[in-house]
Every structure is written in structure tokens, then in C-alpha cells.
Amino acid sequence: MNDLIDTALADEGSRETLAEGAMILRGRARSQAPALLAAVAAIAAEAPFRRMMTPGGLTMSVAMTNCGAQGWVTDRHGYRYTPVDPQTGRPWPALPEALRRLAVEAAAEAGFPGFSPDVCLINRYEPGSKLSLHQDRDEPDRSAPIVSVSLGLPAVFLFGGLTRDAPKTRTRLAHGDIVVWGGPSRLAYHAVQTIKPGSHPATADQRINLTFRKAGPP
DNA sequence: GAGTACCC
DNA sequence: TTGT
Numbered sequence: 001m002n003d004l005i006d007t008a009l010a011d012e013g014s015r016e017t018l019a020e021g022a023m024i025l026r027g028r029a030r031s032q033a034p035a036l037l038a039a040v041a042a043i044a045a046e047a048p049f050r051r052m053m054t055p056g057g058l059t060m061s062v063a064m065t066n067c068g069a070q071g072w073v074t075d076r077h078g079y080r081y082t083p084v085d086p087q088t089g090r091p092w093p094a095l096p097e098a099l100r101r102l103a104v105e106a107a108a109e110a111g112f113p114g115f116s117p118d119v120c121l122i123n124r125y126e127p128g129s130k131l132s133l134h135q136d137r138d139e140p141d142r143s144a145p146i147v148s149v150s151l152g153l154p155a156v157f158l159f160g161g162l163t164r165d166a167p168k169t170r171t172r173l174a175h176g177d178i179v180v181w182g183g184p185s186r187l188a189y190h191a192v193q194t195i196k197p198g199s200h201p202a203t204a205d206q207r208i209n210l211t212f213r214k215a216g217p218p
Numbered sequence: 219g220a221g222t223a224c225c226c
Numbered sequence: 227t228t229g230t
Contacts, residue, residue, distance in 0.1 A: 079228075130229095135228085
């Protein structure tokens with residue numbers, strides 16, 4: 001309910017700085033959301049969402065899949081990118097051009113021209129799902145930013161600094177918001193707090209997050 | 219929110 | 227410890 005009001009009133013197209021090299025483009029993906037969600041459904045039909053195991057042996061609350069030249073995976077051996085989906089034995093589905101373009105444009109708008117994403121990690125949150133504080137550090141080319149697109153249920157996003165204990169900014173991410181971080185913020189710790197129960201017209205009881213990265217060599 | 223046991 |  002509040003989300004609908006916020007979505008309607010949000011300053012679509014506004015930019016907020018989270019830290020040096022990190023900004024939020026409010027509502028930037030909203031108009032393309034139906035096409036993005038259709039693409040996600042097609043990808044998930046080939047590479048199903050699955051809850052992966054961490055190196056510690058516990059199962060993540062967030063369900064994940066990937067598209068692009070590689071996919072981010074975790075199992076008891078650790079975190080890494082693989083060209084083949086370990087669950088299906090097939091390559092990950094291709095990164096749709098419309099998704100790639102959105103990420104490239106968002107990156108340029110946020111001050112990172114020339115972003116060349118080759119992978120997209122797709123996270124599916126349901127109420128109760130969360131992602132605890134971490135860095136994205138499995139990509140060798142640290143000059144490439146991260147572009148994160150939020151769809152569906154809102155989330156509380158924490159964005160910190162280069163150490164686990166650095167001060168954090170807490171912000172609400174709504175349907176259509178895009179966060180871009182890179183440069184001095186590329187290795188910033190971040191987290192998604194537990195998703196609260198709710199329903200969104202576009203996704204019902206889910207939050208879908210698309211994270212575009214460059215996983216290939218510099 | 220902090221602290222702990224436990225996952226393999 | 228990209229967990230519970």
C-alpha cells in the first residue's frame with residue numbers, strides 16, 4: 001500500500017549519492033519493468049531459481065539464477081563464476097540485449113561510461129529473505145562498476161564502506177530503482193535486510209534484483 | 219542488537 | 227562467513 005503511494009510520488013529520474021562513486025537512480029527502470037520481468041521468467045525457465053549453499057554448508061534464503069557468459073555460484077567449495085550452470089549442465093542463458101542496454105545506460109548516467117557487463121546475477125527474495133553484509137569481490141576487473149536493479153517488493157538496503165565496521169547508509173529501494181557503485185565504492189560492503197511481508201502488483205510476494213557485473217578479465 | 223551454536 |  002505505502003509502496004504504491006511511494007511509487008506514484010517518487011521523484012522518478014532523481015539521483016541520490018550514497019557515497020563517492022555510488023548513486024541511486026530512482027525509478028529509472030520502472031517503465032521497462034514488465035519487459036525485464038518477462039525476460040527473467042524466460043531465463044528462469046532455462047536456468048531455474050535455486051537456493052545455493054554457502055561454503056559453511058548452509059542454504060541461502062535468497063534464490064538465484066544467472067544469465068550471461070558466466071554465472072555466480074556458491075557451494076561448499078566457495079564462491080566463483082562458472083560458464084555452465086552446475087544444476088542443468090548447460091551454459092547459462094544469454095544476457096538479453098535489452099537488459100544489457102539498461103545496465104550500460106544506468107552506468108553511464110552514474111558516471112561510469114564504457115561499462116561492458118557480461119553477466120547478470122538474478123536474485124529472488126521472498127518475505128523473510130535477506131542478504132547479510134558482504135563485498136562483491138569475485139570479479140577480477142575492479143574498474144567495472146556494479147549495477148543493481150530493484151523490482152517488486154521494496155527492500156531496506158545498507159551501503160557501507162571498505163571495512164565491515166564502516167558507517168552505513170540505510171535506504172529503501174523500491175520497484176524500478178537502480179543502484180550503481182564503482183570506483184572508490186567498488187568494494188563497499190552492502191546488505192539487504194529481511195524482506196517484509198507484502199504484495200506488489202508487478203511481482204506479487206517477491207522482490208527481484210538484477211545485478212549486472214563484468215566477470216571477465218580486465 | 220548482541221552473542222552463540224552449528225551447517226559441512 | 228553473500229548463513230540460520
